[in-house]
Amino acid sequence: MKILVLADCESKSLYEYFTPEKIEGVELILACGDLKQSYLDFFASMSKAPVLFVMGNHDKPCGKDGYGGCVCIEDQIFVYRGIRILGLGGSMRYQPEAENQYTEREMRRRIRRLWWKLKWNRGFDILVSHAPAAGVNDMEDLPHRGFACFGDLLARYRPKFFVHGHVHANYGTEFKRISQVEGTTVVNAYDYYILDYPENP
16 A cells, blocks of 8 residues: 655655656655645545544644545544544653653653553554654754653554654755664654555454
8 A cells, every 4th residue: 555654845856846656656645744734635625545644743722624635634543444543742841841852751641642542553654743752853952852751652562664754854964764663664764754554464
């Protein structure tokens, strides 16, 4: 299954110079935050693939119904064609009382509240977040520091993919699009990327 992942910036190639061939064969779209509603709605209207998204630290809160034809999967396990997709948006808290920002303790609390959903679904196959995991594609400054609890999730449930954004390719670091963590493929979705999800026979 081809999955289009998006994060952080509007891709000129896909958006301003869009042609249907560029997303031909895409069956699922995952958005990792800090993208305008109109941008996500564009892909929902131009593709037959469902658009699932989490919130970035710069996003304004949306209602329970999400954006137009897109589905917010914050604190949910969304199952699509047998693929269990867990959504945990937001970044490390660096501004008091800011929306979509969390301390490590607050993020751990969010995960603990998902215990029944994780048990009922027997884990998950893809983690979709805005922030990275601590020590995996993150940075040393507080706003771009990753969550250690994400690493714990990967170690316990060993999903096939962990897709995140938040760390841009132009930040002056050694940008990594793909990493491996104990059997999980970690994808930085900055701008856009198309990944192949192996489907079971």
